[in-house]
Amino acid sequence: MGVPVSQMWTVASYVLGNRLRGRRRYPLVLMLEPLFRCNLACAGCGKIQYPAHILKKQLTPEQCFEAVDECGAPMVSIPGGEPLLHPQIVEIVNGLIARKKYIYLCTNALLLKEKLEAGWFKPSKYLTFSVHMDGQEEHHDFAVCREGTYGTAVEGIRLAVQMGFRVTTNTTLFDGADPASVRSFFDEMMGLGVEGMMVSPGYAYPKAPDQKSFLGERQKTNKLFRMILANRQKHWKFNQSPLFLEFLMGKRDYECLPWGNPTFNIFGWQKPCYLLQDGYVESFKELMETTEWERYGRASGNKACQQCMVHCGYEPSAVDHTFASFGGMFATVKAMLNWKQASPQAAADLAEESKKPHGPLVQLGIEMKSTKRETVEAA
Secondary structure, eight states, rough: OOSHHHHHHHHHHHHHHHHTTTTTTOEEEEEEEEEEOOOOTTOOOOSTTOHHHHHOOOOOOOHHHHHHHOOOHHHHHHHESSSSTTHHHHHHHHHHTTTTOOEEEEOOOOTTHHHHHHHHHOOOEEEEEEEEESHHHHHHHTTTOOOOHHHHHHHHHHHHHHTOOEEEEEEEEOOOOHHHHHHHHHHHHHHOOOSEEEEOOOOOOOOOOSSSSSSOOHHHHHHHHHHHHSSTTOOOBBBSOHHHHHHTTTOOOOOOOGGGGGGEEOOOOOOSSOOOOOESSSHHHHHHHSGGGSSSSSGGOOEEEEEEEEHHHHHHHHHHHHHHHHHHHHHHHHHHHHHHHHHHHHHHHHHHTTTHHHHHOHHOOOOOOOOOOOOOOOO
């Protein structure tokens, strides 16, 4: 696994402590969105579609620290927008490091090389750059609606690794993804020296301009991830729970735990999760106590939740399962030892799939064009 022992121990102690106290609902990762603006305008993004006056807003470092302290989660993910556009992002990161929080700064890496060369950050076991990479060069540039982004991101990753920073990748897969290409992409990323990789199916944000490319039925999603994650190469490392990866492959069935990754942004605490926006509250306590959690998740019958398999809702379920019993711990160890996940059927499906024409232009039947949507840069 691509996770340091110190971080695994911190998370394990935290989860066990909550379970011993009888706490059923507890946060695992705080999704801290200090801004929504970005230097890309990806068709699958549901954050940058806000009007300009909203995209110009941002959280202050003090607001970030208050949210982190109130939530108490051991890990903090900083998505956006593009966090490197925040003029006080260094102050925010350093403040979280001082609190000994494990930080995943999510970035498209277009500015990463520039900021590292300017000395904005120093390597720390608490800081990881989580670089959004949606596959090999053609697929990635198509997904983010701008040519050349893959090459720029790779330059940033190389420099960060050379400077001693922790670096992971975060890949969102959409309908029509080429499983053979994704597997080759894994080889490319591990060749760059990243610590680990994250993968997740895309979720159909209501605000996303392109609604056609999101993965739909779970069975279809399971088959795609079986072709990708079965018969693994030994050098692949994933920065995720091995049980969550088995969930993506259809080998396990979990219920979403939306409180596991609570979200705080410029509007406040988002109900109920990072993906759905059913209102906001002023405090984390109010979020936990007033959200009607029974209305969400697949078992609730909520139409918005039926096809969702995204890591922010189901990774907490897998982690909770690990520490819920000796059976969960045994299942996790077994999954780690069974790293190859051998499957003749998945190999046969992959071979059959590889005979089909692939590539984003073929799959979607449209031409890649430079986006005309304007993005709001940092003031």
